Amino acid sequence: MKIIAFLGSPRKDGNTELLLKETSRGIEESGLNVHPFDLNLLNISPCQNCGGCDDTGICVIEDDMVQIHDAIRTADRIILASPIFFSALSAQVKLMIDRCQCIWCEKYLLKKPIPAGPYGRKGLLLLVGGQKKESGLQGIQCAETSAKAFFRTISVPEYKTLSYMGVDAKGAILKHPTALKEAYEAGKKLATPYNYKALS
Numbered sequence: 001m002k003i004i005a006f007l008g009s010p011r012k013d014g015n016t017e018l019l020l021k022e023t024s025r026g027i028e029e030s031g032l033n034v035h036p037f038d039l040n041l042l043n044i045s046p047c048q049n050c051g052g053c054d055d056t057g058i059c060v061i062e063d064d065m066v067q068i069h070d071a072i073r074t075a076d077r078i079i080l081a082s083p084i085f086f087s088a089l090s091a092q093v094k095l096m097i098d099r100c101q102c103i104w105c106e107k108y109l110l111k112k113p114i115p116a117g118p119y120g121r122k123g124l125l126l127l128v129g130g131q132k133k134e135s136g137l138q139g140i141q142c143a144e145t146s147a148k149a150f151f152r153t154i155s156v157p158e159y160k161t162l163s164y165m166g167v168d169a170k171g172a173i174l175k176h177p178t179a180l181k182e183a184y185e186a187g188k189k190l191a192t193p194y195n196y197k198a199l200s
């Protein structure tokens with residue numbers, strides 16, 4: 001089973017990374033590997049809406065998205081981990097998502113959705129925001145709306161969301177009463193081929 005993970009925070013050892021590490025630990029203890037993409041370190045240009053992928057489903061820009069497109073097309077499990085920045089996914093994540101417009105064209109214009117392998121295609125969304133209450137919730141909802149469109153486009157019909165509000169200072173997630181355990185358990189379940197429904 002091929003599992004990939006996108007880290008969308010630029011903060012080294014920040015809350016999103018710590019959460020993702022716990023998920024990865026759960027997966028690796030199940031005997032599987034996670035292929036990580038640290039989006040902040042990659043060379044990803046923004047989508048130009050040039051129409052270059054309309055007839056082919058292939059993006060004309062040749063940067064690090066070439067390997068990401070290939071990974072997305074062949075993965076069985078896809079993890080998206082992002083901090084909330086200005087009530088949305090981080091720019092690093094949004095850049096990557098926008099560049100999946102070629103997969104949108106492939107699915108909806110060329111009628112060629114990414115086929116599921118023997119394990120199905122499942123997702124996990126990890127979100128961490130500093131704000132609490134109504135404004136914090138709006139950020140989570142906004143980010144999840146974009147993530148949902150991403151998962152739908154890349155033909156991941158089923159995903160679980162773990163979101164944490166009021167987690168702001170670097171490393172604050174370590175003091176959260178349930179976050180690390182939930183992230184670890186989500187990793188374990190994500191690595192289980194036939195038991196994913198138990199997540200929700």
Ligand SMILES: Cc1cc2nc3c(=O)[nH]c(=O)nc-3n(C[C@H](O)[C@H](O)[C@H](O)COP(=O)(O)O)c2cc1C
Nearest residue numbers: 009011014015016083084085086087129130131168
């Ligand atoms: C540019 C920027 C914008 C932010 N905007 C929001 C926001 O709109 N809502 C929120 O809940 N937290 C916001 N935060 C706080 C981060 O979501 C919070 O610090 C989070 O824990 C960062 O995760 P990280 O340590 O993985 O980078 C913002 C932080 C930065 C740097």
